[in-house]
Amino acid sequence: MRRRTLLGCLIAGLGFGWADDEQIWKEYLAWYRQQPIGISDLSTAYAEHLKSLGLDAGTVRERLNVVERLSKTRRAELHPFFFDRTYSSGAPRFNTAPNALLVETVRDLKPGRALDIHMGEGRNALFLASKGWDVTGFDFSEAGVAAAKRAAERAGVSVTALVCRHEDFDFGRAQWDLVVMSYTWVPLRGADYVGRIIESLKPGGILVFEHMMDDSGSPGAAPWLPRPNELLRVFGRLRIRRYEDVRARADWSWREERVARLVAERTPVPPDVLDR
Numbered sequence: 064m065r066r067r068t069l070l071g072c073l074i075a076g077l078g079f080g081w082a083d084d085e086q087i088w089k090e091y092l093a094w095y096r097q098q099p100i101g102i103s104d105l106s107t108a109y110a111e112h113l114k115s116l117g118l119d120a121g122t123v124r125e126r127l128n129v130v131e132r133l134s135k136t137r138r139a140e141l142h143p144f145f146f147d148r149t150y151s152s153g154a155p156r157f158n159t160a161p162n163a164l165l166v167e168t169v170r171d172l173k174p175g176r177a178l179d180i181h182m183g184e185g186r187n188a189l190f191l192a193s194k195g196w197d198v199t200g201f202d203f204s205e206a207g208v209a210a211a212k213r214a215a216e217r218a219g220v221s222v223t224a225l226v227c228r229h230e231d232f233d234f235g236r237a238q239w240d241l242v243v244m245s246y247t248w249v250p251l252r253g254a255d256y257v258g259r260i261i262e263s264l265k266p267g268g269i270l271v272f273e274h275m276m277d278d279s280g281s282p283g284a285a286p287w288l289p290r291p292n293e294l295l296r297v298f299g300r301l302r303i304r305r306y307e308d309v310r311a312r313a314d315w316s317w318r319e320e321r322v323a324r325l326v327a328e329r330t331p332v333p334p335d336v337l338d339r
Contacts, residue, residue, distance in 0.1 A: 087129045092140065104145025106131070110162065142248060146204035150184055157183075158314040161190035162245045164324050165271050169194065172269065175240030180229065181247040185222060188243075192220035196241065199231055229256055234263035241303070244272040246315050250286035251297050260298055266331035270301060275313050276321040289323045301327035304322040 093107070094112060106127060113123045134141065165187055174195035179188040182200030184207050192198045192215065200222060202208050208224045215222040225232075229249050240262060249256050264270060279289035284290075289297075296304060305326040313320040 075155045075277075078339055084129050084133065087126050088133050088137070091126075091130045095141070097204060143203045143205070146183070146202070146207055146260050150206040150210050156315075157246075159184070159186055161187050161247075162243075162273060162314060164326070165243055165245060166275050167192065167240065168269065168271050168326050169196075172241070175265075176238065177241040177243065178234070178239045178263070179243045180249060181244075182211055182224065183207045185214050185224060186312050187245055188216055188222045188224070189218055189220060191241070191243075193218065199223040199225070199226040201229075203228045208302045234259045236262050237265045237268075238263050240265055241270050242268065242270045244270065244274075246313075248319075250285045251289055257297050261298070261329065264301075264329040268329045268331055270298065270325070270329075272298070272323070272325040272327075273314070274323055275316065276308070276323045278321060292322055292326045298325060298327050300329075302330045303327050305334075 091109065109130065110127060113126060117124070141253060169191065175197065177188075177196045177198045179185075179191070179198060179200035181288055182188050182202045185200060185202070187198040188198045188211060198221075200208075200211065201224070203226065204212075205226050208226045211222065211224045215224070229247075234326075242264060244260070249258050249260070251257060260270070272294060274287070274289060277284040277290055278292075280327060295303060303325065305324065307324040308320075309322055309324070310319050311322045312318070314320050
């Protein structure tokens with residue numbers, strides 16, 4: 064009987080600890096989404112916030128440990144809040160002009176249907192719409208999509224802008240003449256989102272990709288940052304029309320970074336293959 068009682072207390076204690084961690088995480092998210100984007104050291108700022116609530120040093124340290132641990136496995140929950148803060152700041156921390164690689168790539172293309180993945184405030188989507196493209200864009204930031212819609216209305220162009228995660232978006236098959244992946248958060252490793260994106264291109268459709276690179280070699284590196292030559296493998300089913308690995312000013316950085324750029328085409332299937 065005593066053993067059953069102790070076991071029950073242990074299980075209840077574990078359950079309480081889990082619930083307590085969840086409450087700590089929810090309180091952190093509520094605080095995080097209200098912070099100005101200019102805060103560079105969120106951990107210190109949150110510690111000061113907890114101290115202002117009258118919590119002792121030990122409790123503050125415990126809560127920071129919980130937040131740090133959960134942040135490693137719940138990045139997806141933080142991303143929308145980070146970008147909501149970014150797009151609501153009034154002080155752009157990124158290049159607001161359309162991506163230069165995209166501008167150069169579409170210069171001689173006939174406008175068609177374009178998809179802008181993680182469109183943000185719509186800098187690339189609005190540029191394409193102004194050139195006659197039928198553009199759909201999506202992003203998980205409500206603030207970003209709202210800004211894109213306002214900008215489209217001011218510019219007098221039509222853009223379909225959706226609040227959606229890449230995990231949930233229906234890319235379709237053979238839907239797009241152009242797919243833009245400009246500083247997106249789509250994992251290049253693990254789940255096969257790239258395969259879905261490739262299948263969504265029409266035969267002859269073009270994909271434009273640009274992002275900062277990861278050359279750390281760390282297994283814990285962000286999966287959306289390409290490693291050296293990784294794009295050549297990941298998009299190997301496409302015809303690579305251009306690939307660059309350069310030091311350059313990145314659209315999402317105020318300094319030079321190692322940047323990967325790729326332009327690729329989904330080649331049409333030859334008629335003799337279709338007849339087999």
